[in-house]
Amino acid sequence: MNEHLTTEPVTLPTTRPPGCPFDPPVALAPLREEQPLRPMRYPDGHVGWLATGHAVIRAILADSRFSSRPDLLHLPTARQAFDGPLPPVPPGMFNNLDAPDHTRYRSLLTGKFTVRRMRQLTARVEEVTAEHLDAMERKGPDADLVTAYAQPIPALLICELLGAPYADRDFFLEHTATFNDQNATAEQQMTSFSAIGGFLHDLVLAKRAAPTDDLLSDLTGSDLTDEELTNVGLLLLGAGLDTTANMIALGTFALLTNPDQIDLLRADPDRAVEELLRYLSIAHTGARSALEDVELNGRLIRAGDTVTFSVEAANRDPAKFPNPDVLDLGRHATGHVAFGHGIHQCLGQQLARVEMRVALPTLFERYPTLQLAVAPEDVPLRTEVDILGVQRLPVTWQEVAR
Amino acid sequence: MRVVVDRDPCVGAGMWVLTAPEVFDQDTEDGRVVLLDATPTAGHASTRDAAPACPSGAVTVTG
Numbered sequence: 001m002n003e004h005l006t007t008e009p010v011t012l013p014t015t016r017p018p019g020c021p022f023d024p025p026v027a028l029a030p031l032r033e034e035q036p037l038r039p040m041r042y043p044d045g046h047v048g049w050l051a052t053g054h055a056v057i058r059a060i061l062a063d064s065r066f067s068s069r070p071d072l073l074h075l076p077t078a079r080q081a082f083d084g085p086l087p088p089v090p091p092g093m094f095n096n097l098d099a100p101d102h103t104r105y106r107s108l109l110t111g112k113f114t115v116r117r118m119r120q121l122t123a124r125v126e127e128v129t130a131e132h133l134d135a136m137e138r139k140g141p142d143a144d145l146v147t148a149y150a151q152p153i154p155a156l157l158i159c160e161l162l163g164a165p166y167a168d169r170d171f172f173l174e175h176t177a178t179f180n181d182q183n184a185t186a187e188q189q190m191t192s193f194s195a196i197g198g199f200l201h202d203l204v205l206a207k208r209a210a211p212t213d214d215l216l217s218d219l220t221g222s223d224l225t226d227e228e229l230t231n232v233g234l235l236l237l238g239a240g241l242d243t244t245a246n247m248i249a250l251g252t253f254a255l256l257t258n259p260d261q262i263d264l265l266r267a268d269p270d271r272a273v274e275e276l277l278r279y280l281s282i283a284h285t286g287a288r289s290a291l292e293d294v295e296l297n298g299r300l301i302r303a304g305d306t307v308t309f310s311v312e313a314a315n316r317d318p319a320k321f322p323n324p325d326v327l328d329l330g331r332h333a334t335g336h337v338a339f340g341h342g343i344h345q346c347l348g349q350q351l352a353r354v355e356m357r358v359a360l361p362t363l364f365e366r367y368p369t370l371q372l373a374v375a376p377e378d379v380p381l382r383t384e385v386d387i388l389g390v391q392r393l394p395v396t397w398q399e400v401a402r
Numbered sequence: 403m404r405v406v407v408d409r410d411p412c413v414g415a416g417m418w419v420l421t422a423p424e425v426f427d428q429d430t431e432d433g434r435v436v437l438l439d440a441t442p443t444a445g446h447a448s449t450r451d452a453a454p455a456c457p458s459g460a461v462t463v464t465g
Contacts, residue, residue, distance in 0.1 A: 062459060110414030110433030117430075270420075334421070334455060345415050345457035 005298060006034070009041040012050060012076050012285070012308060021381055021390075022254055022280060023325065024312035028052055032313050037297045040308060046074035048306035049299070052313035054320040054337070056297055060307055061342035066288035067098050068344055073289050076308040092224070092231030095239070095344060098291075102343060105232060108222050109347055112215050118350035121157070125358045128156050133366045142373050145393040150249035151177060151241075153359055157351070158240045162233055163214025164203060172199065180242045182382050182391055200233040201226065236348070243283065244352045246382070246389030248359050251276045253379060253393055254327060255364070256372050262364050264329035269357040272329040276356070278336035279327045281312035282388040286340070311337055369398040403446055403465045407437045412460040421452040426461075435460055 013027035031038065036053025051057050060066055071088050089096040094105035132152060136143045143149070155173050164172060175192040178184050184192075204216060204226050211217035215236075219229055254276065255262055265272040287308045294301045301307065315336045316324040339346035346352070364370060372379065373394035380391040405425060414433030418426035424445055427436040435456075442449055453463045 062457070106413060107432065111429070111431050112433075114414065114428045114430065114433045115416040115419040116428060334451065339415075341457045343411075343413050343458055345413065350416050 006038055009039040009047050010050060011041055012310075014077065016383055019377060021376070021379065022250070022327070024281070024284070024310070024316060028310055028313040029316065032310075032317060035297075036317075037299055037307075040076070042074040042076060042306065043078040044074055046306060048074055049301060049308065051307055051309040052317075054314040054317035054335075057309045057311075057314045057337060058341050059296060060288060060309060061337070061340060061344070063294070063342075064099060065291050065294050066307065067291050068096055068102075068288060069098060070096050072291075072304075072306075073287050074306040076285065076287055076306070090227075090231050092228035093235055094232070095235060099343060105224075105228075106343070106347065108219060108224070109232070112218065113347050113350055115350050118354050121161075121351070122354055122358060124160070125153070125157060125354055126362070128153055129359050129362050133362065140397065141399045142394065142396040145252055145395050146245070146249045146390060147177070147392075149359070149363065150252070150393070151180075151245045153248065154241055154244035154352075154355055157355060158237055161215050161351075162200075162203070162236065163207060163212055163216050164199075168199065172196070175199075176237065176241055180245075182385055196237065197230065197234060200237075201230045204229045204233065239346070240348050240351065242387050242389075244355050246282050246387050247276065247280065247352065247356055249393050250280050250282060250389045251356065251360055252363065252370075252395075253372075253376075253390055254280065255360070256370065256395070257376055258327050261327060261329045265361055265364065268330075269361045270353075271332070273353055273356045273360070274333040274336065275327065275329045275331055276360075277338035278315045278321065278333040280388065281315045281336075281338050283338070283340075283386065284312040284388055285310055285386075311340075367397040370395055371397070403442055403449065403463065405437060405440050405442065405449060405452075406462045406464075407435045408460050408462075409434045410460075411458045412456075413458045415457050417455040417457070418452040418461055421455050422448045425449050426452065 010031060013025035015025050017023050017026050032052035036056045037049060037051050039047055040050035041047055051060055069089060094102045132149050136148050152173060155176055159169055159172060175195045178192040179189050207217040208220045211220055216233060285308060287306055290301045290303050290305045292303045315338060318324050320335065339349045373396040379393060382389040382391055412434040416428050418435055419428050422445055425439050425442050427438050429436050450463050453461045
């Protein structure tokens with residue numbers, strides 16, 4: 001092992017620069033430039049690792065010697081610190097499983113989320129988007145873009161994909177909004193989580209009894225148990241709602257504060273969406289644990305060590321992306337790790353892309369005078385959570401005769 | 403240029419369809435990579451991008 005490498009452990013930087021709502025914690029960049037993989041002290045006293053470089057993070061995420069099981073992890077932040085290890089993974093929560101357990105679930109789902117299938121949803125995404133833009137206009141000329149637009153669009157789409165009856169959608173939207181509300185009490189969030197779990201369990205039983213044309217019905221033909229199916233449904237919801245909703249809301253905020261970029265969004269929405277994914281990196285941090293000793297970047301990672309990886313540091317690595325702190329919707333941002341990398345790379349990424357490439361340009365097309373209704377520094381951010389975003393995005397526009 | 407795909411590690415992320423749709427397709431049933439053209443004569447730059455874009459090392463491009 002190299003003698004010149006730092007052995008003094010750091011802690012995970014979490015302080016975000018005031019007045020820069022889209023930037024990672026300031027201390028990450030110097031750590032990355034110095035050593036993209038270095039020792040880190042965890043809140044429970046464990047000395048593991050912090051990965052901040054794009055190349056080393058891709059190597060870790062593609063390496064099956066690193067596990068995704070939470071019961072093997074030391075948690076990187078005190079906010080999440082528990083006294084003991086996390087419980088074993090419930091059946092069906094395949095994002096927290098390694099191969100071959102993960103493979104069994106993922107291979108059942110991969111064919112349901114292909115590029116072609118998701119692009120076939122484009123017309124439906126356009127319809128849902130137009131309905132919400134109409135509703136905004138009726139109530140306008142101002143709105144909270146989070147509740148009026150960013151949250152309901154992905155919620156309705158995932159509802160339809162899973163096959164939830166139309167009549168249940170208000171119930172479903174209400175509870176998912178509470179569960180994802182940073183200001184809700186823990187009790188309110190647990191109540192909503194249980195309500196969603198119960199809702200999905202009932203839905204699984206209903207689809208088994210009378211299958212319709214949707215994802216849950218399709219999966220009742222597999223060997224998954226009711227409990228596994230319910231948890232797969234919960235996972236797809238959890239992964240598909242808050243993420244896309246925050247990309248739409250935070251993406252709009254970024255565009256409103258960088259208005260020179262809006263023409264580039266119109267010119268090439270596919271390219272623009274990739275850059276927004278890179279620049280915003282809303283799923284900002286993750287962790288893996290080593291199942292055996294691994295040599296990487298001249299370091300020896302011991303079996304049992306936790307490695308925390310900073311997605312936002314990787315996506316701002318100048319070795320991969322020149323001028324990484326500049327939002328440039330004309331850049332070729334492919335290769336970012338906003339959806340992760342390796343076998344756990346986001347299953348729903350093609351759905352998210354379709355939703356964003358419709359929802360973002362259509363919003364600015366319909367409301368060319370869209371602007372923030374408050375000063376940028378008064379937009380309440382979501383930073384104390386796993387997924388970055390805004391709590392509310394007050395916007396306004398000039399009404400035009402139609 | 404020679405393109406080789408290994409369907410075994412493929413997780414169906416679909417990056418190759420986005421990068422080089424004339425060379426790769428996605429199986430409609432299992433979502434995994436399907437090779438349309440093992441020796442493409444055009445579009446070499448985008449085909450070369452497909453290997454690092456793949457999250458699971460299922461695509462190899464040589465030459």
